[in-house]
Amino acid sequence: MRTLIISALFFFVTLSTLLSQSALTSVAIEEVKSYTKKIDNNDVSVDMPYYSRYFKSDIPEAEYDEWTFQWYVDNVVVSTEVVLLTKFAKKDTYEIGLTVTNKASGGSITATPITIETIKDYQIPNVITPNGDGKNDEIVIINGDNANMTLSVYDKAGTLVYKNQGIEIYWKGLDNNGEELPSNIYYYVLETTGVSDVKKSFIYLYR
Numbered sequence: 001m002r003t004l005i006i007s008a009l010f011f012f013v014t015l016s017t018l019l020s021q022s023a024l025t026s027v028a029i030e031e032v033k034s035y036t037k038k039i040d041n042n043d044v045s046v047d048m049p050y051y052s053r054y055f056k057s058d059i060p061e062a063e064y065d066e067w068t069f070q071w072y073v074d075n076v077v078v079s080t081e082v083v084l085l086t087k088f089a090k091k092d093t094y095e096i097g098l099t100v101t102n103k104a105s106g107g108s109i110t111a112t113p114i115t116i117e118t119i120k121d122y123q124i125p126n127v128i129t130p131n132g133d134g135k136n137d138e139i140v141i142i143n144g145d146n147a148n149m150t151l152s153v154y155d156k157a158g159t160l161v162y163k164n165q166g167i168e169i170y171w172k173g174l175d176n177n178g179e180e181l182p183s184n185i186y187y188y189v190l191e192t193t194g195v196s197d198v199k200k201s202f203i204y205l206y207r
Contacts, residue, residue: 027111028058029098032083053116054135055084055096066104072097072113085134088118124190127204130173130180138172139203141190148193153186153203161186173205183207 032054036043059067064082071077071084074095078086088094097113129136143149151169153162161175173181183206190199 024059024063024102024109027098027100027109029055029096029111029114030058031055031114031116052085052087052135052140053118055098056082057098057100057111059100067100067102070099070101072099087140093117124188124199124201124203126202127206128171128173129206131207138170141169143167143192147195150191152189152191154188155181155186156184173207180207181205 034045036045055071057069067082069080069082071079071081072095073086075097078084084096084098093115094117095113095115098111099108100111101108124139124141125136127136128139130138139151141149141151148165148167149169150165151163151171152160153171155161161181162171163176164171175181184204186203186205188199188201188203
């Protein structure tokens with residue numbers, strides 16, 4: 001009887017260990033280039049801004065708690081979050097890597113790195129959502145040629161609400177006094193020294 005109990009206990013422990021270990025044998029890196037944002041009760045597809053890159057693994061979200069994550073940029077650990085959201089301020093080529101470790105077994109899996117190339121020219125998004133989630137919280141305009149730029153933002157009545165100059169311009173949806181502007185549609189004009197082409201368009205600010 002004692003032998004039977006020990007055997008049953010050994011089988012139970014072995015089975016529990018096997019069940020606690022993930023069957024995952026490989027992991028891949030995926031880049032997220034757009035996401036869905038609910039604006040005025042409508043699901044709107046928003047592109048990631050040009051300066052910000054967003055990566056995730058193909059591990060199902062339901063299994064995230066079973067793993068630890070280490071994200072690398074050019075072999076340097078930059079994040080231990082389940083996803084990687086990082087910014088690149090200059091044009092270059094970078095290698096994105098990921099190693100995940102199973103909390104139960106201690107086994108690690110390293111993904112095949114992917115190589116990305118960042119762009120030199122700026123692209124102004126049509127939506128800004130300054131809510132602190134790290135996605136489209138601000139407009140970042142960086143001139144790769146180090147030329148001075150002037151950004152002017154107007155409300156629908158044509159009133160200038162924000163103006164800034166420099167080779168790098170950051171706008172977080174604030175007015176010239178640092179106060180939060182309300183959710184609305186705004187119009188911007190971007191002028192660059194030595195460039196005849198003036199960028200003009202609308203941008204939707206949503207909080």
